[in-house]
Amino acid sequence: VVALAGLRRRTPAAGGEQADAGPAVPDDRVAARVNAARLLLIPGLVLAVVGILAGDRGWSTTGATVPAQASDDGTLTVVDWNLHYGVAPSTAVDLEGVARAIEAQDPDVVTLQEVERGWVFGGGADMATWLAHRLDMTIRFAPAADQQFGNAVLARSALTDVVVHPLPYGDGPQDRSALSVTLTTAAGEPVRVTSVHLQHRESNTPTRLAQLDALLAAEPVTGPALLAGDLNAVPGSPELDVLTDAGWVSAVDAVGDPAALTSPVPDPEHRIDWVLGQGVTFTEATVGTSPLSDHLPVTARWRVTTD
Incomplete structure (x- = not known):
């Protein structure tokens, strides 16, 4: 001008x-x-x-030499984390710390929520592209609240069949979405991976149920699948009943500590962050301790279930 x-x-x-x-x-x-x-x-x-x-590049492959298929040892690792747009409860923005916390788990795939791409609150950084370059991983991003804020999936291998699912707004107050991608194992088995963030507020159970209904209808399970994210729902809630009735198994409940809480940091009171699977066998699940978000990360080791 x-x-x-x-x-x-x-x-x-x-x-x-x-x-x-x-x-x-x-x-x-x-x-x-x-x-x-x-x-x-x-x-x-x-x-x-x-x-x-x-x-x-930030929306696609950012790793220099990303293989088409995942690890060949049979057991894979997923990390799920709501990153609170990179801001820790101490108000610090430490993307390098976030990267190291993820890296320490040696994940094959990472599902993230509240990923910002330029928000002033998060220091103006493009977290999606920065993390992908720093970790040398593939990135896929799905806008939610706006084009600069949403969900992401990172992987050490290629991600295909990318679909963004806008979820019903319901009672609001924020647009939500889910991101589904396909990860291919070393054996050539496709695994559907979804990162999702449901509506918050305790009174919004009807909205969350409508969002789950929409997601399950849009992503019918036809093979091995992972569903991970901030569900804003606790164990025993109607939301988790819908998922377990649909065949989803919680990693923490199956092989971890069901008493482990994930939010809010630094003194968690609720378990609202989940890793669930169908057609996979969980072998280990832990809740992390990193204080770099208002949520704690959930890590699960898994392999494709064979008959």
Whole structure:
């Protein structure tokens, strides 16, 4: 805008009188303005092109040499974490700390919620692209509250068949979504992985139930599958009853400590973050201790169930 404003040229009015806008601008000053405009416009255009290209990478594969298939040892690891747009309860923003906490679990796939891509609250960082580059993983992102805030899935291998599921708004107050992708194991077995964040507020059970109904209808289970995220629902709630009735098994309840709580940090009172599976066998499940979000991460080791 500044550069284009500099291109404005005032010309004399008819009959030799000056236009109301003021005296004519000498040709040499006009040329100087044009050069100044070029100096402002060209770098901006170059940066825009670079940003578009980099942004496209942020939505797809960012690892340098990401294989098509996951680990070949038979047992895989998933980490689920609501990142609270990168802000810890202490108000610190420590993306490197988040990356190290994830890295320490040596995950094959990571499901994230409350991932921000430029929010001022989170320091203006694009968490999705930054984490993908830092961890050398594939990234897929699904907007929720807005285009800069939503859910993500990271993996050490390729992710295919990406689908974003907008969820019913219900009583609000925020748009929610789920992100589903396919992870392929070393044996060539496709595993459907979904990262989801349901509506908050205790009174919003009807909205969460409607969101689960929509998600289960959109993602029918036809093979091995993982469903992980911040469900804003506790054990024994109607929301978990819907999922268990549909065949989903909680990793923490199967092989972990059901008394472990996940939110809010630093003094958790509820277990509302979940890793669930169908067609997979969980071998270990733990709730982490990282204080870098208002939720604690949940890690589960699993393998595809064989008949």
